Amino acid sequence: MLFKGIGHFFLDLRIFIWDAWLTLLNVVLPRLPSRARGIDSEDGSLWPEYVPPKEGDSRCSCPALNALANHGILPHDGKNVKFTEITDKVHETFNFAVTFATYVSRNGADTLGKDYNKDTCNLSDLDKHNGIEHDASLLRQDAYFSKSQGQPHIPYIEELLALASSTDSNDKKVLTVADLSKFSSKRRADSRRENPQFQLDDTHKIFGSANSSTLLAIFGGKVDDLEIFLKEERIPERWESTARSRKGLTFIAFNPTTFKVEHGIDEKPYEKEEGKKGEKA
Template sequence: MKINLFLVASTAGVVLAGPKWPSLEPKGHHWLAPGPNDSRSPCPGLNALANHGYLPRNGREIDINAIRTAVSVAYNYAPATFDDAFKEAVDFKLTTTGNASTIHLADLAKHDNIEFDGSLSRNDIFFGDNNHFDAKIWAMTSARLKLNDSGPEKLENYVTVEVAAKAQAARVVDAKKANPSFNASANQMRGGPGTTALYLTTLWDDKAGAVPKSWIRAWFECGRIPYHEGYQPPATPLTGETIRNMFKQVASFQAKAT
């Protein structure tokens, strides 16, 4: 099963004013909100890379080498982890750059190629906009992830695989009820749990065996890599196999819940 960076639900543009703490961010990679002419995608991971300058900040004319370098330096993924994802976007002929070997980030919003119904943080294309952060959709996801809850116990401040898996499954149930044109395509069926597996893998805290809630909020709500909340890339490179193993865990929890 191919799970890729472009199958993650996302914020396409930053809608919340993010903090400016360049001293806590890698040199040359401070966070900046995208401008009105910058291109952003339905993927928080890619958007954050552009907002921090690991990808071109304008989000335009991105090639496979730029993706390789960005995911390796920022998230410590093995450079070729998302090669198939990029090639998939090219094969679908999503690019509007005029160059078959490059994409604009917004090209990834074309429905049911890489993007799909039931996103964690935006509405379905049926309602008119599948490429921008939707506060109402995210509020439901955030509540299920209990992102606003905290407590003295360490794990009260983290999201486990089980909680994340159930939140994603619940979002799909909601989308099916609200959207009379909901498309349960093969892309959607693998992409839903795949997006959850991907954000868990990318933001995973090995010591806790879970993901800090504050990291999830920064990533989804602000399109920001959560350096100021303590994020550092893992010491061991992440790979497609890492994502697939997480996918299996997510799918297992969802199967138990049905």
């Protein structure tokens, strides 16, 4: 165990040094041209055909991985998926840096006690509670209330998107860091109050804020695209990642958004709001 721990430490160190190098390269290299990262299907469209999951297909709490399976970028049944394949397809489709995609996929393998380089998983395996899946998700009910995390909880998604407080150059609604912090605050307060088995340690708090930050980093917070992506777990037609750095979105470039979202989370207003409701009743 000690050897494995030391080995993981040096592997993580190598990834973060590599990430720093990619971040520097992104400063000097030109940004990606439009459509450069698209995965073309046979008919020439930007993404392979979307096919909803059928009964027996494996899905998880991550809309990005589910979307990859729904488009056949990962195996459509979501079964026997190589961890290394997850890394490659997440990088190619969403333009996360290879370092970012590798670290997250390897963390999933470690959570399941599997070998990242050799083993496979079903997508639903990734929903081991308090592994990657956690309470107070913005898109799913807590595991206490819903044993299957493969389906998005539409009321949460609609509530989140309704909070969009900004607009883009085309006057289309856009989510902001403050919007994500606000909804995260409410979800944590609600979950803490309603879920008798509620757990959310500091690691999962940061992980939750990182997950929500991808809605800004990869989708630019655009509500029209997010509504399709989050509700249907489908990549919008002709969509491209808003992360256009040549070497992809690195940890160093991404983490400031995560910390801003987490720093802005404050459950107290929602605790007081619930208290006032109780007093009126």
